[in-house]
Amino acid sequence: MRTKTKYIPVPSNAILPERDAAREPVLECVNLGIMLGGIKAVDNFNLTVGRTEIVGLIGPNGAGKTTVFNLLTKVYHPTTGTILLNGKDTHGMTTVQVNRAGIARTFQNIRLFKNLSVADNVKAAMNNDMRYNMLSAILRLPGYRREEIAAHRRALKLLSIFDMQNMADVPAGSLPYGAQRRLEIVRALATNPCLLLLDEPAAGMNPSETAELLDSIRKVHEMFQIAIILIEHDMSLVMNICDGICVLNFGQVIAKGTPDEIQSNPAVIEAYLGRRKE
């Protein structure tokens, strides 16, 4: 099932020891690539994300953006290249281990636990922080009560960022679409990530919802001081919020830079609009 990984070690001096904490990379992708169904879905992908940076990952449909997320979260294992998370190689880790090491994500096609309540969706993500064992759950020992109460409080607090605390008891599947997208972000945050991957968070939202989402992402970023990678087609959102942007096309990075640089980059314009016939 797992594809063979060509392992390329990165020399340890790749990370410079003394840097400004905010610029210190939380994630470094070096020469990342994967073959899927005989084509190079992602090839030679290099990206460094600083500790509190917000990076936009944009590109036309099928450019390989979600595949990059799947590589980072080990849904796929890269055929080439290295992923360093906080300077540590994630080679050989599973999705679960990567999450524990600090990457959390949302999904393009919403993947909530539909039959669980909103609060339970969030608390499920706190599972690894809870310490009580099966026996104290069955016997309802004090440890169980203490931790469950704490978890519930924390879940409500997280939900309140998106003004969802009053929906805590609603089954996640019956939430309106926009709320489902927000809940996915809350659930991801509940795992205490240092890097949050958002896969088209504004997809299907109207302009006012998108504007609200923009504010919420800003708020999350300020509160938690984490790095965020954002896949998004809504350019107003991307250009507004991102510190840096990386443009993918056919699995290759075709441009990298600040929003201003990207907006005027001819290669990007060509990828999006096609070449003008002379």
Add this chain to the structure above:
Amino acid sequence: MTFLNFFISGISLGSIYAIIALGYTMVYGIAKMLNFAHGDVIMVGAYVCFYAVSRYNLNPFLGVIIAMFLCTVLGILVERFAYKPLRQAPSLAVLITAIGMSYFLQNTALLLWSSNPKVFPSIIGRGSFKLFDGNLSVSHITVLTISVCIVIMIVLSLFIGKTKLGKAMRACSEDKGAAQLMGINVNATISMTFAIGSGLAAIAGALLCSAYPTLMPTTGALPGIKAFTAAVFGGIGSIPGAFLGGLMLGVIEIFAKAYISSQLSDAVVFAVLIIVLLVKPAGLLGKSIQEKV
């Protein structure tokens, strides 16, 4: 020589499993359901054949054809009244309905034909070919079983691969919605699949009871489960897989009976199944589909 003897009877038993497994695998491929009642269609086929031959003194082959016809009708009816209303239901509900249908067929048979075992007349007598100066004897029914299985396999492969209906079946098993949009009548195709599977079950019933001549209302249950295992073994949904799985299961079962222990042969068969699934989680010839994230 005994080895060869065991091998041949293994292939013969395996051929019967393969024919039954085809029914399971085709239905699974297209309707994504485990049709537990399939084993009992075998039993019904065998009873029809039994009565046609022993009560009405018909030619055995005519008996098999009548059995095929009635089982085909039975298959279509079962699908129409029990499974079709559950097309959108959770798979567990369909499974339980299939189990209910299995009980229903068994108990109807019990009422109609009583629990007394019937001695099934072999459809081509009990003679055998003697080979290698009589060291190796192969009964006629063995030869017939194996040939029938090969013929069915070839005909079915051609049918699935070449005909329009066969293509419709493949299309439905890939994506029902898309097939419907392409103008394929999905309901008719599913009915057709049940019809073919049940017709094959009737043949399997006649062959099974010719080789193992005790016929009871529960006759179909165990071969049904084993053939189902064979279908999974080969990769459920795959027609060559059902063929291969059936043959291998038959051989393993006979060898386990001969060389390990006759009481533990079922355990050995199931243990092999488990090992195969651990190495190839989708069976020998099955495709494993990775969920898109």
Add this chain to the structure above:
Amino acid sequence: MTMKRLINLKRTEARRIFITYSAVVIAYVIFQVMSSSGFLSSSMRGMLVPICAYMVMAVSLNLVVGISGELSLGHAGFMSIGAFSGVASAILMQSTITNAPVRLALAMIVGAIFAAIAGFLIGIPVLRLKGDYLAIVTLAFGEIIKSILNNFYFGVDAQGLHFSMLTDTTRLLKGGRLIIRGPMGISGIMKIATFPMGFILVMISLMVVFNLVNSRSGRAFMAIRDDRIAAESIGLDITKYKMMAFVTSAALAGAAGALFAMNYSTIVANKFDFNTSILILVFVVLGGQGNMLGSIIAAAALTVLPEKLRGFSDYRMLLYAIILIVTMLGTNNAEIREFFTKLNPFRRKEEA
């Protein structure tokens, strides 16, 4: 109530749990009174313990099928391991522990432990598979357990315990006792299973399942059931939680098996076959996946029903099959469901 609400129990859920416990207690009291005042026929009295055992089986299987979302077709295998190990241990303890209820309790614990071990060993390969493949492998294990127990010989004599497979080669000394006799199973069991013990086991299994479901483990089970990929993405260890549900369920089934077996003087491995596994699955599906009260009611009703249909003796299994099919169609097909709601004169107006 505020405390409870904080601990994740939504009011409806808390009410449902309370109703389940009280229904079991009330039913127990009623049947205990009826039984001791002679209102119950002897055949009904004989069914009280099996009903309890089936209730526990249904509740435990519901943990796997309803909560954890995996189809298991071999649950009777765990019941049989619990039955054989429990009864064998009860026979071994017969002279040392003379108090019957204590011996029964210990036997149920032994049964639970053995079934849990089997569940763990089986879980290692089984839980790597998904969906229908997982189901067929549990079926296979159920059949393997049956085959092995059918060919297992176990005896005790002055030199200690003796085992053998296929044929009886235990060669017991004089005065020894062959406890498990292959296809003959165990006979001469002291029938020490009682209705109160059955009731206690039902309550314990409800407590285990409810409290587990409403804890971090239960959330993990259901999260994995709802979306495996998302569950992995938030760091839930799939195998660990599936195993936890599977082993807990096996242990409860083992205890139920021990209780069940000690209601009869003889047990054989063939009693716990594929049909028994299916029967229990039917309890779960008819009662509603994840609905423990439903499982309990279905287990009781479907155990009593064939007995009550004895009047139609020839037709009873046929009727049972028809009820099964009609119930499935009625609960899962929108049009048929509508038809039945229209038939129901007591339907509430707002539902119409």
